[in-house]
Amino acid sequence: MYRSRIPLLRYIGGKFYRSNLQDTNKVVFHKFHFQTQRRFTTKEVYSYEKIPSPFSWPILGHAYLFFPNGKYKTERLTEAVYDLSKELGPVFKLRLGGEDYVITTNADDTRTLFLNEGRKPHRPSFPALIHYRKNTFGSIGIVPGNGDEWYHFRQALLPLLKKNVIEAYKDRQQDVAVRFINYVQNKKDKNNLLTDVFQHLLRFTIEAISVMSPGVLFPCLEESSETKEVIQASISFMDGLYQTLMEPPIWKFIKTKGYRKLESSHAIIHRLLHNQTEILMRKFKESNLDNQPLMESLFNNKSLDQKDINILVMEIFLGGIDATATTLALTMYRLAKDERIQSEAYKEVVENKSPYKYIRACIKETLRLYPTAGANGRYLAQDAIIGGYHVPAGTMVSSFSSVTSRQEKYFTSPENYTPERWLRETRESVHPFASLPFGHGPRMCPGRYLAVQEMVILLCEVLRYFKLKSNSGQIGMVYRMNRIPDKSIDITFEDR
Ligand code: HEM
Incomplete structure (x- = not known):
């Protein structure tokens, strides 16, 4: 389900204007590129639930991937993410400790992330x-x-x-x-x-x-x-x-x-x-x-x-x-x-x-x-x-x-x-x-x-x-x- 509470979203040096909310899986935004092209284009945006993710167990989520006999080692997280991104694409989702982690290996997404971090950025705590x-x-x-x-x-x-x-x-x-x-x-x-x-x-x-x-x-x-x-x-x-x-x-x-x-x-x-x-x-x-x-x-x-x-x-x-x-x-x-x-x-x-x-x-x-x-x-x-x-x-x-x-x-x-x-x-x-x-x-x-x-x-x-x-x-x-x-x-x- 589309869950946006904010009509105006910033995106990669440009802006998105929400225009169509009927489709639950696909939301269409008009994107105005300030830097690349001075005209409106249309881009499809998929819902959160569509983000690729490996098979997950109830309660455990994806923790099993990092168990002692699992596919990956926690101390080699970078290699694990590289491997998963080859399989699932540059953006994917893992559920660990009861929480979702959206992971990206894309530089444009990194920019979007920082554009949307707020004035007092909230980082995972200790x-x-x-x-x-x-x-x-x-x-x-x-x-x-x-x-x-x-x-x-x-x-x-x-x-x-x-x-x-x-x-x-x-x-x-x-x-x-x-x-x-x-x-x-x-x-x-x-x-x-x-x-x-x-x-x-x-x-x-x-x-x-x-x-x-x-x-x-x-x-x-x-x-x-x-x-x-x-x-x-x-x-x-x-x-x-x-x-x-x-x-x-x-x-x-x-x-x-x-x-x-x-x-x-x-x-x-x-x-x-x-x-x-x-x-x-x-x-x-x-x-x-x-x-x-x-x-x-x-x-x-x-x-x-x-x-x-x-x-x-x-x-x-x-x-x-x-x-x-x-x-x-x-x-x-x-x-x-x-x-x-x-x-x-x-x-x-x-x-x-x-x-x-x-x-x-x-x-x-x-x-x-x-x-x-x-x-x-x-x-x-x-x-x-x-x-x-x-x-x-x-x-x-x-x-x-x-x-x-x-x-x-x-x-x-x-x-x-x-x-x-x-x-x-x-x-x-x-x-x-x-x-x-x-x-x-x-x-x-x-x-x-x-x-x-x-x-x-x-x-x-x-x-x-x-x-x-x-x-x-x-x-x-x-x-x-x-x-x-x-x-x-x-x-x-x-x-x-
Ligand atoms: C090559 C050396 C260093 C690297 C690669 C490095 C890297 C980083 C990174 C990646 C962060 C997190 C930034 C973010 O979340 O955007 C960070 C935070 C931090 N670093 Fe460094 N750091 C280095 C040296 C230092 C030194 C010498 C100090 C002490 C003077 C220091 C003090 C801190 C502190 C206090 C934070 C927490 C900032 C906050 O939460 O607001 N770092 N560092």
Whole structure:
């Protein structure tokens, strides 16, 4: 049955005007293309029930597909979606946990999704994290929040998008990058080999984010018991969070394995960060802080109390550890595999060609081939037409960018690692919604500028000191909340 409550629907840079509601399965809209053709065309729109879907069991829905002996593995969701889209087409529906998920691998649909996400986009939540934080700290933070609660925290992170704020941390990120170079010199074996580079880069990303939030270096590139605690807790937190999404939501009554992991790792990180934040807060009250624009803006923010600040410091701290380390590991891997691309990047370092456009293009290309978020999901704020189907407001739509960004219809030779496709002189014409590694719209990653600055600084330092080579075979990705490399990436760091 047609269930639209909104007569005017936005669609792909144009507008739909509802004109015919008699047919229950087929609704005809007149579409006015602003960009492509300046005339009215007619397009058929099918009802929600017509969206293709695999066979589903009563109650279970499609969960059986992901059972231990099922066709797919949850940690390989991108591959599952790719496979299902070949069978069912670019738009299909799955029923999981009693809820419908409309899935699309089409860039035009992704645009439609974001046009209809509303001013306070509603993203799938992390119920276990909300439960734990609400009961323990009385504040839930930005990542699991939605609506006004999310908006309140999101406003407080606006300084993260300011150029002068980000640039204030450049020198400290540079110091951490130099610490990483020394760390590699000490850690690599006599054949210059460093195995499982991702694990080592986690230490770098923890140090690099700590200089901003909480504003004190956590020395993870050195061995100490506290260091081990931070690293272990950061990894366990991601594992625990992911596990709680897979487990039945019974943690209000029984603490499941995933919930216990989440709780204990969260407590460790919160304690460490809270201690540092308190020290900084005292300094802030006595005199001004020395070049700490982010922490200062949080302390100055009258709408935040101490518990909100503690949670926000934690969100920023945890926000980019995995994703930044993954992107760095895979960029180093691709440079190590391709001498031509590595020497182009090295040339830029030697010539000191800031803002390092080629290295930035390498990062973009890594994020196209290996986006750390498999999909961007939103509950529609209003009815929309996704792939020719009418999808009512409130439905969860997931745009699988990790599948879209490897498709031939959007990128030439999509499996090739070609940074040149992002350079102005050699640029391909790219659909603006075909690769969205940082998401889009009001909920887009607030750490994106910081992350790119941090990655460019480290890659420059690594290339300045080392020639990279790798014998590792093909690397895929598995889900651990974010997607991370599925195998050990081993790289030789030959001194230049
Ligand atoms: C390569 C590195 C990174 C990648 C690929 C990445 C990717 C993403 C993506 C895809 C989202 C969801 C966006 C959406 O739903 O539209 C996100 C959200 C977020 N990211 Fe990042 N991120 C990275 C680094 C960072 C860093 C360094 C920080 C901390 C400064 C950070 C903090 C956050 C936060 C707090 C959110 C939640 C935003 C909200 O819900 O409003 N990220 N990130």
